[in-house]
Amino acid sequence: MMQPLEIVTSVIRDPELVDAALASKAWPFEEARKLLERAKKLGKSEILFETGYGPSGLPHIGTFGEVARTTMVRHAFSLMSDLPTRLICFSDDLDGLRKIPDNVPNKELIRPYLNQPLTKVPDPFGKFESFGQHNNAMLRAFLDQFGFEYDFFSATECYRSGLFDQALLRVLECYDEVMAIMLPSLREERQQSYSPFLPISPRTGHVLQVPIEERKVDAGTIVYKDPETGELVEQPVTGGQCKLQWKADWAMRWYALGVDYEMSGKDLIDSVKLSSRICSVLGGEPPDGFNYELFLDEMGQKISKSKGNGLTIDEWLRYASPDSLQLYMFQSPRKAKRLYFDVIPKAVDEYFTFLGKYPEQDLKEKLGNPVWHIHSGEPPASNLPISFALLLNLVSASNSSDRDVLWGFVRRYAPDASPEAHAEFDRLVDYAIQYFHDFVRPNKSFRAPSDLERRALEALEQRLATCEPTASAEAIQEMLYEVGKDAGFETLRDWFKALYEVLLGQEQGPRFGSFVALYGVAETRALIAAALSGKLG
Known part of the structure; x- marks a missing residue:
């Protein structure tokens, strides 16, 4: 015991x-x-x-x-x-x-x-x-x-090797109880032909969905009519000569193998209940588990293999690491979530945020940190010079796929950064280039500034002209606040929204002071000039 x-x-x-x-x-x-x-x-x-x-x-x-x-x-x-x-x-x-x-x-x-x-x-x-x-x-x-x-x-191996034979004979013994569980869940038409056993025809090799004419518990066989010839066929349920319908099969596996835990999607809640009842009838203990919510596509529709909507594994791994995908799987499994391209940058940055916090956390906090679960209690060290979102905006603003050029920007912002010392970030550079070209660039939409925004951008360009090239992100951010307030925007949110839409061609973006410090003061002035002259669109 x-x-x-x-x-x-x-x-x-x-x-x-x-x-x-x-x-x-x-x-x-x-x-x-x-x-x-x-x-x-x-x-x-x-x-x-x-x-x-x-x-x-x-x-x-x-x-x-x-x-x-x-x-x-x-x-x-x-x-x-x-x-x-x-x-x-x-x-x-x-x-x-x-x-x-x-x-x-x-x-x-x-x-x-x-x-x-x-x-x-x-x-x-x-x-x-x-x-x-x-x-x-x-x-x-x-x-x-x-x-x-x-x-x-x-x-195939489990059925044909005899591993499931005793469990299949048990299903045969409990045939009436299994039918009593399953039939109320089926349409009337399906009830007429349903059987938990699917005989594999010795004549055609087909997995047959046919009603059972007779069951012989002592012999361990079932009798059914060949759907093509009409002849009665007696066949063992063991040795791989029959398989089970999937809900009965699920229950039989739990019983035969002694499964303790299995999770499934919310769409299978009713199936779990039916299979659990069948498992209990057989004499087993249904496994523990929980029903996770399903993923949704960009339109809020359930992701379907047949439709091909939503993201595939290969698509995610084209733009980000498996670790970021595991984080997305870890977070709120009982909550429906959109699984589309635009969730990837946030997942990447959240993963590295959790990874960065881990060393300083106490034990309770560490066990609640997703990276503990992603890495089985041994998260790696991490030291990113900038966020993935900021890197994406750098690729976007510089319009460059040249890794050396991008690393030049990064080193100016973080002088100690290098591909050798920051191998993890170096991989992010490749991800960012791919993500930008496949997803960001096709969706960019620059707009012309309003009169208010034009005056503010002109004032910002003049203020930046007085900045030192090495001005800190904090100092530049404070300057941005001042320019926005002086220009008369109702809210500073409107001002920053204008910066993103006019200069970057997108509805949202990074902390703009950090972006200017990374991209460069002179480069940002040139970007403003291009926007004011209508060259970005």
């Missing part, structure tokens, strides 16, 4: 760290505390985490988010308990191919294999024995890219 919680945690070498973890309000620790109670209740000797993947398509940003968040909970739990943990990434590759994906080559090659298990469909990319194996390899490479620790499970 599991030892009491206080004894479990006493084996951790740093009691202060354990106490802080047990009291932390960070959501991974809240989830981990639920697992501690589960371990006590069930007498667990191991805690098993699971994430699921449907390999009919390529891995996507939701796959990353689920594995990243689960890994954060797993690490939080490891801080509180000495119980071993595992993470299973499960691929439902025995599922039948229902339609040909839009984003694959050689569609005619796989057309004859519709309704066959994914591991029986030829690989349209010509790299693996099957389409399922191809997508599994893509999933594993995808997860390995981010350094996740996991055990990979293939549904």
